[in-house]
Amino acid sequence: MAVTIYDVAKAAGVGIGTVSRVINDSDRVSPETRARVLAAIEQLGYKPNPMARNLSRQRVRSIGVLLSFLTSPFQVAVLQGIEQVISKAGYELVVYSIESPERRDLVLENLLEGLRLDGVIAVSFAPEEHFLQRFRRYQIPVVVTDYHQEGLPSIFVDNVRGGRMATQHLLELGHRRIAYIQDHFQRPNGPQGNWPGQDRRLGYLQALEAAGVEAEPSLIVESQGHTRARGAAAMAQLLERPDPPTAVFAASDMLALGAMEQIHQRGLRVPGDVALVGFDDIELAAFAALTTVRQPMRRMGRLAAQALVQLLAKEPLETLAQELPLTLVVRESCGAKAGLQSGVAPSESTHP
């Protein structure tokens, strides 16, 4: 096999304990000894074996990210932010994709029983309390993004406010019959039973009420997940009504874009016939000239990863809850004016 700590010890004429101390450069070792050991390491080309290390330490120096990977560009953007920070901090990034809420517990279970990760980032949901307890027992910090969980380090936006912003925008445009396309999950994403889409709906309702517009329950359509197909289906449902809405707020850009397709397919135009507002500001949104509420997605990921890295370094966090700002991005739809709009910068541009 490869060169081990024993070889180094022998070569340096010290005990393996000393070598261990040197490579973990924490403990006190006399400068001379250290130098000798370092020389031996250098000369032998010694590399500590991570697996042995893991077994001893009961940790693997890698962090897990839980997300419904295949579903949403939003989550991919968050992941990108996470990756930036994590890899720089020298951790491995293990990605767990969860297709359905049902699979979530299974994945969490495996994750707890499996290789012990150093930390976990949950995207768009918070693990249930009994899982959190176990993570705590194993001393595995958990950070949550896109979801505000009391008592847990969370990076999030004010989705209620976001829902208000979107709806207010439509109200200001003069719309009164405003529909909401919500992402619907079978069960809540966290103990509180609320999730971003639900908070956005709350904001939507608040805005309507503030404007003195009575909310019509049938104008709230639920679609399973954030795909274009779902958005299109929801929109179709709305357009087939005898009294279709004049404006639609969708819980995500993907849903909104699906809705937009549907609108165009019926020969209608955005915003001429139906006004549309999305949520997230994914890259696609700029291309489709979709008006939307922008979340700082990559930043969310970066901050979450930074918080985790800090936690792992035993540094205390200044704040458990970090709220990030939302921005309403108003664009003119492609349907309204020929040509691709590029008046508004695409979300966070890729930095070189």
Added chain:
Amino acid sequence: MAVTIYDVAKAAGVGIGTVSRVINDSDRVSPETRARVLAAIEQLGYKPNPMARNLSRQRVRSIGVLLSFLTSPFQVAVLQGIEQVISKAGYELVVYSIESPERRDLVLENLLEGLRLDGVIAVSFAPEEHFLQRFRRYQIPVVVTDYHQEGLPSIFVDNVRGGRMATQHLLELGHRRIAYIQDHFQRPNGPQGNWPGQDRRLGYLQALEAAGVEAEPSLIVESQGHTRARGAAAMAQLLERPDPPTAVFAASDMLALGAMEQIHQRGLRVPGDVALVGFDDIELAAFAALTTVRQPMRRMGRLAAQALVQLLAKEPLETLAQELPLTLVVRESCGAKAGLQSGVAPSESTHP
């Protein structure tokens, strides 16, 4: 600590070797003994410790994916395909993002010295021979996607043909001054020194030649990487010429979309003033109504992962090289006709 193999052995009244055999259910153990052990396992809630296992086996039951993650939707799509298969096969998915070719060797180095992965998938490049040798020595299979490497399991498309398809399409439309926007890397992605973008250029040149059109070297513009900004810059360069091209073939959709933005920004239209063809057929392409050459991205990932899983199961591969088909997807640009086009189905739709 948790319950170990010793506890199980004691409870079942057998030796740890037997327990080990049972949990690795490979060897011959008498049915009764097995039943007793299984009962003890069940009763004690025993879970094998992956880290101890790793150390013993010198393997970690996880596969690494190397890609330039932040850069391209194409690679994310491939990753999605990989994830589907890998997680189902019970492996962990470790993502390594490589921002620049220079970092590549560093990552490979760490990967070889670090936790031993069971297998590796390289997206859009092939590790150099000396790395491959080391992987071979460690018995870590390597599969390559989006790149054809002799002697290595590769999933790929015929990029030369793709380049030809795109260019022929433009030629058939009557264009003669056709530019090519290439992704340029500082150095080749593999021993052969060719990479998808270069092969596409080759196809471009072949098509021109076959049509009796003399290629003009200055119409080939190189841009670093696959971002919209790069595409826009390249397009700007082309449009500022006294004799701009009437058509442009870009090495990727991202580059093409950047080009499209630039074209629109100058008040020109696609394809009216400048015809445009991209490559990949990422989801954005459908929205921008971009004509493009479609690659089966997710399938690429799935096949690569399947090949790797097979290799890890010591099953021989039927074929080392798997070529996947390309499709020319013709769309009308948003600039040509108002309204979002949805005549052509978006690439692979997300399955429920």
Added chain:
DNA sequence: CTGTTAGCGCTTTCAG
């Protein structure tokens, strides 16, 4: 078929 015995390579007490 099955128990025993060595490791795997490192971390971490625990005495010096």
Added chain:
DNA sequence: CTGAAAGCGCTAACAG
């Protein structure tokens, strides 16, 4: 400060 020794929990020979 440093060496020796005891694991970490499991796999894999090796004798029965």
